[in-house]
Amino acid sequence: MVPVYTPKSEPETAVIVALMEAYGIAYFMQGGAFGTMYPGPVSNSLNARTLMVEDDQAELARELLRPFL
Known part of the structure; x- marks a missing residue:
């Protein structure tokens, strides 16, 4: 999986x-389980999450997320 x-x-x-x-x-939301323990503003060291997807689906995922970028 790739971020x-x-x-x-x-x-x-x-x-x-x-x-x-x-x-x-x-997909897999890395840090998803731990991040729910500390809701609120995202802090990279405490509750940041990263969307991970299969290599062959990364381009489609990026295209879907383009409005967020």
Whole structure:
């Protein structure tokens, strides 16, 4: 899996996860479980999440996320 995007907020994370599921993209939100323990502003050292997708689906995922970039 390759890193594609780091969401900046909880609502943004929810939308991104919904997009990945809607288009059938295999994904993993790195830091997702630990990040929920410390809600609030994203801090890279504490609760940052990174969207990871399969290599062959990375281009489609990036295209879907273009409005966030």
